[in-house]
Amino acid sequence: MFYIETQDIVKQYGNHTALNGVSIQVPKGCIYGLLGPNGAGKSSLIRIINRITAPDEGKVFMNGRESIADDIFQIGYMPEERGLYKKMKVGEHIIFLARLRGLPAEEARKKANYWLKKFDILSWENKKVEELSKGMQQKIQFIATVIHEPELYILDEPFSGFDPVNAELLKNELLELKAKGKTIILSTHNMESVEELCDEISLIDKSKVVLHGNVKEIRARYRKYIFKLQVAGDGFEMESGHFSILSQSVSNNSTDVRIQRTDEASNSALIQEVAKKYEVISFEEELPSMNDIFIQVVSKPKEK
Numbered sequence: 001m002f003y004i005e006t007q008d009i010v011k012q013y014g015n016h017t018a019l020n021g022v023s024i025q026v027p028k029g030c031i032y033g034l035l036g037p038n039g040a041g042k043s044s045l046i047r048i049i050n051r052i053t054a055p056d057e058g059k060v061f062m063n064g065r066e067s068i069a070d071d072i073f074q075i076g077y078m079p080e081e082r083g084l085y086k087k088m089k090v091g092e093h094i095i096f097l098a099r100l101r102g103l104p105a106e107e108a109r110k111k112a113n114y115w116l117k118k119f120d121i122l123s124w125e126n127k128k129v130e131e132l133s134k135g136m137q138q139k140i141q142f143i144a145t146v147i148h149e150p151e152l153y154i155l156d157e158p159f160s161g162f163d164p165v166n167a168e169l170l171k172n173e174l175l176e177l178k179a180k181g182k183t184i185i186l187s188t189h190n191m192e193s194v195e196e197l198c199d200e201i202s203l204i205d206k207s208k209v210v211l212h213g214n215v216k217e218i219r220a221r222y223r224k225y226i227f228k229l230q231v232a233g234d235g236f237e238m239e240s241g242h243f244s245i246l247s248q249s250v251s252n253n254s255t256d257v258r259i260q261r262t263d264e265a266s267n268s269a270l271i272q273e274v275a276k277k278y279e280v281i282s283f284e285e286e287l288p289s290m291n292d293i294f295i296q297v298v299s300k301p302k303e304k
Contacts (some may be wrong), residue, residue: 002061003028003152003183004049009058011044018044019055020207026185026200028063031178033194033201033215034187037298040204042187043080046154049185050077062152073102076145080156080187084137086130091116093129094143101148108147115143119169134161142170146177153177154185159193171197191291195219201290203297211297219287222296225261226286227270230254231278238277242270254281 004026011019019041026032036042047053049060051072060067062074085093091112098108116122119139129137138161145153155174159167174184174197186198194201195215203211211218226246229236234250236257242265246258261270271283288296 002026003063004185005061006045006049007059007061009045009048009055009060011041011048011053011055017207019048019204022058022204022207022209024202024209024212026183028183029178029181030199031174031184031186031197033198034185034204035189035194035201035294036204041207042204043156045204046077046156046185046187050075050154073148074150074152076101076148076150076153078141078145078153078155078158080160082137082141084129084140086128088129089126090121090129090132090140091125094140094147097144098147101150103148111147112143115147119143135163135166138162139166142173146173150182152183152185154187156187157189158186159188159190167193191289191294194290203294205298211293215290218293219290222288222293223285224288225263227259227261227267228282228284228286229257229259229274230281230283231257231274232281233278236278238274240270240273241265242273258286 002025004024006022006024009019009022010017022041022045024034024045034042034045044053048055051067051069062071088096094112094115095105095108098111099105103111113122116125121136121139124132124136129140132140138158142158145155158170162170171193174186177184186193188194198215200214201212201218202209227243232254234253234255236245236248236255238245241262243259243261246260248255248257259270261267271280274280
């Protein structure tokens with residue numbers, strides 16, 4: 001079942017078309033990557049799903065029915081423009097945002113205390129937001145996003161400003177939410193995070209969806225049949241109709257080789273041919289990264 005679905009969304013700002021017939025289907029309980037270059041239309045789609053703005057055409061469905069105003073209480077939204085009130089104290093700010101999301105005062109206080117302890121920042125409870133580093137402010141914004149325990153989380157560039165340690169902390173929190181059956185839409189330029197976290201993606205470019213599907217299937221679809229081999233011995237020399245040698249390097253009585261298989265050959269035929277001449281230590285396919293695919297798709301000339 002799709003938890004969020006958009007159908008043929010169109011959004012225009014004056015003469016600029018931000019979204020042109022955009023449809024996405026986000027399964028319940030998955031982490032869904034919303035990708036695209038700056039200005040592609042991602043933020044416009046996020047605002048429409050959040051009911052901040054309305055589409056000029058098209059519809060948004062939530063949990064199998066058309067979205068209604070009260071659905072905002074089932075959404076946790078972390079915008080790219082963080083927008084915290086810098087003069088407020090951290091604890092008061094979290095409680096204030098939790099109350100806006102419908103939590104009673106006492107419950108908001110308890111959950112704020114829980115999250116401050118979990119992130120090991122309880123000592124900052126009475127500090128003003130402006131006294132916090134950018135990364136620390138990120139943590140406060142994330143707490144405000146999750147504190148009311150909604151079913152849908154939308155995070156726009158959540159890793160911006162985080163050092164590697166805190167980025168890993170956030171990734172673990174997202175995986176924990178997924179394990180609880182929550183649905184997460186992740187808008188990011190961090191392609192490594194997409195490969196680590198996302199089950200499915202949609203890539204928006206110039207107001208249209210140009211690529212969508214399961215991450216593993218997409219990487220396989222864009223494969224170039226390049227393989228990494230390690231064989232025993234100093235050097236690798238073979239002429240074959242099954243593959244061509246791209247590069248090789250020798251170290252410690254073994255050779256690392258990159259080869260590209262022909263379309264007609266099979267993996268088994270390739271490795272059998274190599275194994276007749278060399279002892280094969282390791283063999284694996286080199287799939288393109290999501291970053292490579294992103295660049296390839298976005299750089300491709302669009303049909304008019």
